Each structure stands twice: as C-alpha cells, then as structure tokens.
Amino acid sequence: MSNNIDGKVIVITGASSGLGEAAARLLSSLGATVVLAARRADRIQALSHELGLGGGRALAVTTDVAQFAQVQHLADTVIETYGRIDVLINNAGLMPLSPLDRRKVNDWDRMIDVNIKGVLYGIAAVLPTMQQQRSGHIINVSSVAGHKVRPGSTVYSATKTAVRVLSEGLRQEVKPYNIRTTVISPGAVDTELSASVTETDVADNVKKFYAEVAIPADSFARAVAFAIGQPENIDINEILYRPTRQEY
Numbered sequence: 216m217s218n219n220i221d222g223k224v225i226v227i228t229g230a231s232s233g234l235g236e237a238a239a240r241l242l243s244s245l246g247a248t249v250v251l252a253a254r255r256a257d258r259i260q261a262l263s264h265e266l267g268l269g270g271g272r273a274l275a276v277t278t279d280v281a282q283f284a285q286v287q288h289l290a291d292t293v294i295e296t297y298g299r300i301d302v303l304i305n306n307a308g309l310m311p312l313s314p315l316d317r318r319k320v321n322d323w324d325r326m327i328d329v330n331i332k333g334v335l336y337g338i339a340a341v342l343p344t345m346q347q348q349r350s351g352h353i354i355n356v357s358s359v360a361g362h363k364v365r366p367g368s369t370v371y372s373a374t375k376t377a378v379r380v381l382s383e384g385l386r387q388e389v390k391p392y393n394i395r396t397t398v399i400s401p402g403a404v405d406t407e408l409s410a411s412v413t414e415t416d417v418a419d420n421v422k423k424f425y426a427e428v429a430i431p432a433d434s435f436a437r438a439v440a441f442a443i444g445q446p447e448n449i450d451i452n453e454i455l456y457r458p459t460r461q462e463y
Contacts, residue, residue: 221246229307231258233406237432243271252278280333290340330374357400402457405429
C-alpha cells in the first residue's frame with residue numbers, strides 16, 4: 216500500500232534543526248525527496264549529505280524566509296531541479312517572548328518578518344506551481360500559543376494566530392486547484408526555539424518549563440507524515456497537540 220509520501224518533492228523551511236530537521240529525517244525515510252531550507256548553510260548541507268549516505272534524496276538551499284527574493288529562489292531551484300513541488304512545510308519560526316512593557320521592538324519585528332511574512336512568502340513562491348499542477352499541499356506551523364495567549368507571549372501568540380487565519384483563508388481559496396492545506400499547532404517540543412528568547416529572566420522560565428514537559432521533535436514529524444500520508448481526497452486541515460503533561 217502506498218504511503219502517499221514516497222516520491223513526493225517536499226520543501227521544508229527551518230530545516231537546520233528541531234521540527235524541520237525531524238520532519239526531513241522521517242519523510243526522507245518514507246521515500247520523499249526533501250529540500251532543506253534554512254539560513255545555516257553548514258547545518259543543512261551536513262543533513263543533506265547524511266540523508267544521501269542513507270539512500271535518501273535531499274537538496275540543501277540556503278534561505279532566509281524573511282527575504283522574499285530568497286524564498287522565490289528556493290522555489291525556482293526546486294522546479295529547475297525536480298520539475299515540481301508537492302509539499303511546502305512553512306516551519307521556520309522565532310519565539311523571543313517578553314512582556315509588552317519591555318518594548319522589545321526589534322524582537323517584534325523579527326517575529327513578524329519570520330513567523331508571518333515568511334509564511335506568506337512561502338505561499339507566494341509555491342502557489343503558482345501548485346495551481347498549474349492542480350495539486351499540492353501547504354503545511355503551515357502555528358503553535359498552542361496561536362490558540363491561547365499568556366502574559367509575555369502576546370506578540371508571539373499574535374503571529375501564530377495570524378498563521379492559523381492565513382491557513383484557513385488559503386484553504387478556501389485553493390479549493391479549485393485541488394491543493395490541500397494543513398496548520399499544525401505544537402505545544403512544548405524539545406527544539407532550539409526557546410533559545411530565541413532574548414530576555415534572561417523569561418528565557419530561564421521557558422527553559423525550566425521545557426525541561427519539565429517538552430516532548431521530542433519527532434512528534435511533529437509524525438504529525439506531518441500523517442497529514443501528507445492521507446489519500447489525496449482527504450484534507451487534514453488542523454492538528455493541535457501537546458505533551459500530555461502540558462496544561463497551557
């Protein structure tokens with residue numbers, strides 16, 4: 216029986232670590248061609264080489280998702296190399312949490328650029344190809360924080376809520392083109408995301424929380440594989456999951 220993943224060309228942003236790396240490893244093992252996109256060229260080159268040694272098919276393309284020209288270059292490179300894009304996983308994200316009264320404007324700008332504009336740029340780059348193919352799957356990564364807001368997470372929650380809204384609008388607009396859409400909202404997962412917190416006291420609390428409840432990144436990879444692996448006439452639109460111990 217086909218897993219509906221084998222042979223697909225899957226583009227993953229934020230693939231140098233954490234959720235993106237875990238997804239790349241699992242999808243490659245299931246027969247997908249994975250295109251690894253991230254700013255850290257050394258990381259994705261090493262991962263691409265490792266997957267290739269294991270019999271997988273992988274391509275690394277250095278990409279800053281906050282720069283539309285680079286995201287478009289990513290999509291163009293994939294088309295030139297493989298002739299199609301079957302899945303885009305808009306995974307790149309930042310989480311520099313802080314209370315609003317600390318006025319961390321630079322952190323706010325970075326979150327908006329990566330978490331919102333980066334998702335939009337990814338959609339813009341692959342949508343014409345998927346429309347022409349009349350097939351495709353766009354997976355956007357939100358967060359539990361896109362469903363709930365707490366003091367200190369206001370801007371991050373706002374960006375991740377935006378991802379959910381963008382995903383629902385996209386879902387409705389791409390119906391004529393047979394394109395599937397999924398938004399995945401993880402809870403506390405053991406990744407480098409907490410390292411993006413710039414306020415020392417906030418970072419200490421986040422690290423303590425993650426140490427107590429976070430689950431491995433392969434939890435996300437399995438959620439991605441579940442959504443992609445469904446028959447083409449099934450569209451898994453939203454997945455929200457947490458560690459069993461996580462209350463928030």
